[in-house]
Amino acid sequence: MQYGGVAASLPFIAAAGVERKLLATPLYKVIFDERFPASVAFADQARRSGQAVHGIRGDITALWFHDLDLRWKQGPAAIAGLTDANALFCLDLLARDKCMRVVARTEWPDGLVAWVIAPRAVAEI
Amino acid sequence: MRLPPGLNQKDFADALRQLEQALGKEWVFSSDEDINLYRDSYTPFWHEAEEPIPSAAVAPDSVEQVQKVLKVANAFKIPVWTISAGKNLGYGGSAPQLSGSMVLDLKRMNRVLEVSDKNHYALVEPGVSYFDLYRYIQEKGLKVWIDCPDPGWGSLIGNALERGGGYTPLRDHFDAHCGMEVVLANGDVVRTGMGALPTSKTWQQYKYGFGPQVDGIFSQSNFGVVTKMGFWLLPEPEAYLLGNVTVPRRDDVHQLVEVFAYLANSKIVDGTTSVIDNTAFGPPDPQRAALRVGGSTRALEDYIKQKDLGYWSLDLPFYGPTKVIRAQWEHAKEKFSTIPGVRFRDVDSHRFPLSAADLAKIPNPVPLGVPSLTTFAIGGPRSQGHMWFSPIIPMTGQAILEAQEVFEKAYRELGSPEGALPGFPVWSFFARAFVIIYFIPIEHDIEKNRKNRAVFRSLVKTAAERGWGEYRTHTAFMGDVMAAYSYNNHALLRLHESIKDTLDPNGILAPGKNGIWPRAMRRRA
Numbered sequence: 001m002q003y004g005g006v007a008a009s010l011p012f013i014a015a016a017g018v019e020r021k022l023l024a025t026p027l028y029k030v031i032f033d034e035r036f037p038a039s040v041a042f043a044d045q046a047r048r049s050g051q052a053v054h055g056i057r058g059d060i061t062a063l064w065f066h067d068l069d070l071r072w073k074q075g076p077a078a079i080a081g082l083t084d085a086n087a088l089f090c091l092d093l094l095a096r097d098k099c100m101r102v103v104a105r106t107e108w109p110d111g112l113v114a115w116v117i118a119p120r121a122v123a124e125i
Numbered sequence: 126m127r128l129p130p131g132l133n134q135k136d137f138a139d140a141l142r143q144l145e146q147a148l149g150k151e152w153v154f155s156s157d158e159d160i161n162l163y164r165d166s167y168t169p170f171w172h173e174a175e176e177p178i179p180s181a182a183v184a185p186d187s188v189e190q191v192q193k194v195l196k197v198a199n200a201f202k203i204p205v206w207t208i209s210a211g212k213n214l215g216y217g218g219s220a221p222q223l224s225g226s227m228v229l230d231l232k233r234m235n236r237v238l239e240v241s242d243k244n245h246y247a248l249v250e251p252g253v254s255y256f257d258l259y260r261y262i263q264e265k266g267l268k269v270w271i272d273c274p275d276p277g278w279g280s281l282i283g284n285a286l287e288r289g290g291g292y293t294p295l296r297d298h299f300d301a302h303c304g305m306e307v308v309l310a311n312g313d314v315v316r317t318g319m320g321a322l323p324t325s326k327t328w329q330q331y332k333y334g335f336g337p338q339v340d341g342i343f344s345q346s347n348f349g350v351v352t353k354m355g356f357w358l359l360p361e362p363e364a365y366l367l368g369n370v371t372v373p374r375r376d377d378v379h380q381l382v383e384v385f386a387y388l389a390n391s392k393i394v395d396g397t398t399s400v401i402d403n404t405a406f407g408p409p410d411p412q413r414a415a416l417r418v419g420g421s422t423r424a425l426e427d428y429i430k431q432k433d434l435g436y437w438s439l440d441l442p443f444y445g446p447t448k449v450i451r452a453q454w455e456h457a458k459e460k461f462s463t464i465p466g467v468r469f470r471d472v473d474s475h476r477f478p479l480s481a482a483d484l485a486k487i488p489n490p491v492p493l494g495v496p497s498l499t500t501f502a503i504g505g506p507r508s509q510g511h512m513w514f515s516p517i518i519p520m521t522g523q524a525i526l527e528a529q530e531v532f533e534k535a536y537r538e539l540g541s542p543e544g545a546l547p548g549f550p551v552w553s554f555f556a557r558a559f560v561i562i563y564f565i566p567i568e569h570d571i572e573k574n575r576k577n578r579a580v581f582r583s584l585v586k587t588a589a590e591r592g593w594g595e596y597r598t599h600t601a602f603m604g605d606v607m608a609a610y611s612y613n614n615h616a617l618l619r620l621h622e623s624i625k626d627t628l629d630p631n632g633i634l635a636p637g638k639n640g641i642w643p644r645a646m647r648r649r650a
Contacts, residue, residue, distance in 0.1 A: 058502035062485070064278075065256060065496075086501045089166070093212065094278065096162045097232050120159070 025118055028071055029054045031063065031081030031091070036112060042082040056083065060090050072098045076119035080104075088113050126155060127180045129203045129225040137180070140201040144183055147193035152233070154182040163211065163228045165220035167510025169567050169574050169601050177221050177600065179206065182228035188352050192312040194229060195350070198633040199310065205229045206635050207350050209251035209283030212276075215513040216287065217600030222637035223646075231280075234352065239329070242267040245358045246303060246329035251282040251351060255496040269358040270494030272296055277496020282354045286344045287597055290554030292492040294395040294444060295359050297555050299344050304328040306353035307343055310629035315349070329355035345597065346621070347635035348628050364447040365493060367473040368454045371403075371435020373466040375422050378437050379522035384460045385439060386520045389553060393453050396442030396492065400525060400551045400559070403434045435468060442492060447476065510567035512577075512601070514584050516593040517558050518551070525551055527591065528561060535587045539580045560596055578602075585609060600638075607640025622647070 032043035034055045043053045056063050068091075071077055076098050081088070092102050095117045104116040128137050145153045154160060163179050170176035180203075185191045198205045204226040211219025211230065219228065235252030240262060247258060247269075255277035262269060272291035274284055285298040295301040304318045318334040319325040332338070343349050372381050378400070388394040404417060404425045416425050429436050441457055443450035454471075461467050475483075475493065484490060491497050518524040532549060551559045565577050582605050585595065589609035598606045610617055621641045625632070632643020 059497075059499045060502075061496075061498045064498060065260070069256060069260075090278075090498050090501050093166065097210070101158075101162060 025078050025116070027051055027080055028077035029067070029079050031056060031060075031079060031083055031087070033058065033083045033087065033112075036082075036084075036110060038108065038110065038112060039082045042114070046080075056087060058084065058087065060087050064090075064094060068094070072100075076100050078116065078118040080114075080116040082108065082112055082114045084111055085113050088115050091117060127157075127160065127178060127225060129180045129201075129227060130223065132201060132203065132225075136201055137203075140197055140203060141181060143197045143200075144181075144194065147197065148183055148185055148190055152184040152186070154184075155180070163208075163219045163230075165218035165600075167214055167218060167512070167567050168220065169510075169512055169578055169599070171509070171567065171569055171574060172571055173574070177224040177226075179221055179228045180225045182230050184230045184233050186233045188306070188308060188314060191229070191231075191234075191308045191350055191352060192314070195308065195310060195312055195633065198227065199631050202631055203227050203633060204636045205633050206638075207231065209280030209286075210254055210278065211283075212279040213283065213287060215511050215599065216597060220600065222600045222603065222635065226636070229350065231350075231352075237261045238353065240265070240267055240269065240358070241329070242269045242358075242360075244330055245269050245360050246355055247271075247281075247358055248304075248329055248353060248355045249281055250353060251280055253281055254278055255281060255284075259494075259496050268361040270361055271356075271358060271496075272298065272301065272494060273491050273496045274298070275491050275500050276498045277491065278498060281356060282351055285354065285356070286351060288344055289597075290397065290552075290560075292397040292442070293359050293494055294392075295357055296397050298356075300556075301357045302340070302354055303330065303332050303357055304353075304355040305340055305343065305351050307349035307351050309349050310631065310634050314352075316353075329357075342624060345639045347638040347641055348624060349634070359444070359494065361477055362444040362446075363477065364445065364450055365473075365475045365477070366443040366450045366454055366471070367492075368441045368443070368457065369470040369472045370439045370441065370457075370461050371468045371470075372437050372461075372464050373430065373435055374426055375436050375526075376522075377464055377466075378525055380464050381437055381439060381461070382520060382522040382525065384457075384464075385441075385553075388441070388457055388460065389520075390557065393456060394441050394443065396444060398440045398442060398553050401438040402525075402529070402549075403429055403432075403436060403438055405529075405549070440472060509569050512565045512567060512581060512599045513597075514563045514565055514581060515560055515595055515597060516588040517555075517560050517596050518593050520553075520557060520559050524559070528593070531587060531591055532561075532563075532584065535584055536580075539583055540576070555596070603638065604640045 030043060030046040030051045030053045032039040032053060032055055034040060034057050047053050054063055054067060095101060099120045100117050102115055103118045106114045108114055141153055141155055160179050163182050168176050183194055185194055204223050206221030206226040207229040208219045209231050231251035233252060234250040235257060236250045237253055237258055238248040240247045249258060255271060255273045258271050258281060270293060272293045272295040274289045274291050285302050288299045290296050290298060304320045307315045309315060317340050319331050320328040321334055343351055404413060416428055426436055443453050458469050489499060518528050529549060549561045549563055551561055554560055565581055568574060581602055585602060585605045594609055595606045607618055625641050626644050632645055636643050636646050
């Protein structure tokens with residue numbers, strides 16, 4: 001499992017104004033949507049900086065059932081991504097059940113959203 | 126700090142301290158940041174003062190902790206709004222009916238207590254989602270299916286208590302339950318049906334027990350906190366088959382539905398389907414839109430013929446042994462064949478168990494008992510959320526045509542929320558009657574939301590005048606819908622209120638849920 005600081009791989013965070021609190025946040029995965037070139041590029045950047053990435057095609061069901069649900073049953077773990085708003089909506093609501101929340105959100109062109117979901121403790125730093 | 130109604134800051138702080146002692150500080154939430162997570166993601170009161178917002182939330186881990194929460198709530202008269210997974214989107218999400226209520230979040234009570242693939246049942250806690258139970262069954266290799274709603278992230282107990290529906294023969298989720306455990310407002314723990322027998326071996330196998338069956342009063346109600354519930358499961362079928370029937374003319378709907386009702390009530394077809402009006406659905410088409418507003422029936426029939434579609438389309442799902450469901454489909458075709466111009470098509474078929482690779486290829490696995498979130502990835506009307514308008518209508522072609530006429534007229538008079546005439550999908554989630562599930566959008570626009578709330582209320586009244594009542598509704602309209610069930614000067618509501626006053630004299634449990642208010646709040650409501 002590859003953990004690392006968020007800011008190096010996710011420059012949008014500075015624009016969201018939450019860089020300081022997230023600089024030290026370990027990420028479990030970076031989520032991207034294979035249908036959007038910008039999202040693929042985002043994942044490539046994250047991968048180069050040592051982040052584990054996971055691709056979806058709009059639907060988060062497989063990501064949830066085969067990966068995130070299992071990980072989050074062990075305890076909260078931060079994730080970040082560049083996806084459409086529907087995927088973020090699902091992940092946001094699922095994260096709430098694990099005492100996590102969206103702590104950074106930036107609108108991108110083409111209906112995409114860059115975001116970070118992190119445990120309550122991170123949000124309260 | 127947001128306060129419960131009627132409570133001062135000092136008393137609320139005292140109550141929160143007692144709750145922290147009972148549950149642990151980390152499971153009592155009162156900061157705005159935490160509380161905001163319990164707001165309705167699809168609130169129709171976006172940026173309006175009427176939006177119901179909780180004062181706090183607590184997440185107990187056990188029946189004993191639920192009892193402690195209710196003890197504190199009774200002592201301080203704090204209204205409590207219970208949620209299981211809080212995913213009741215379109216019907217209010219996790220937000221309370223009454224602003225300032227404290228959310229009783231049962232997500233940590235997420236244990237699968239028992240699954241039998243010999244007698245085909247499960248016993249679960251409220252925090253168990255469809256995904257959780259599906260995973261448990263898959264990991265243990267049990268030969269049973271769950272029945273999931275769409276989407277599958279909700280709680281089995283929450284969905285069943287709200288009388289939600291799925292797709293398989295066990296699609297009526299409340300009807301498929303067998304036995305429950307309930308914590309009453311005074312902390313007493315009741316087990317229903319055979320569960321009242323301390324040595325019972327059949328709690329999840331025989332529903333009735335002895336004496337009055339009380340399970341129903343805990344559904345769509347505020348009479349107790351359900352902490353365990355049994356569900357019947359479907360033995361894994363050998364196969365699944367989906368056939369499709371289309372008929373060419375508008376008036377064919379009468380015979381189409383009459384035959385379907387015969388097949389459904391005979392259990393020859395035993396799964397959810399919908400009667401689709403092909404003139405109302407499909408990609409945007411100006412010609413079709415114009416015909417639906419001002420065109421004749423004949424012109425619409427000709428249009429649909431040019432598209433090589435039937436005017437009406439009906440999928441028929443079959444579950445069971447291959448030979449049996451093939452025979453059922455053949456029998457269904459024979460019955461429908463009396464309709465001139467009827468066409469049949471084999472749509473889909475599977476044998477079970479499916480490999481993971483085969484399952485991954487199925488676009489919508491929900492009718493096969495596999496939970497999914499795919500519905501959120503399907504492009505639909507653009508909005509910031511929605512409310513579901515969902516009246517029950519008779520299972521007749523006449524009722525479908527009448528509902529179309531009545532609701533489309535109402536939309537024209539009120540101004541359609543989407544600027545176009547709606548198609549009303551008609552579903553068979555429940556036996557013997559159809560339910561219309563119609564999407565009314567929510568926007569980040571106060572005026573549009575006000576208008577759409579007015580549209581919703583008008584539709585409720587219009588439906589009631591025709592004898593159609595909602596099977597379930599958004600918290601914003603629970604009073605409106607309950608008011609429509611008014612036979613004999615609201616005798617049913619008065620009975621509910623009598624039960625409420627007896628079981629919950631302090632009125633702490635979900636005030637206003639389904640239009641049922643405790644005595645002290647009744648005049649205000």
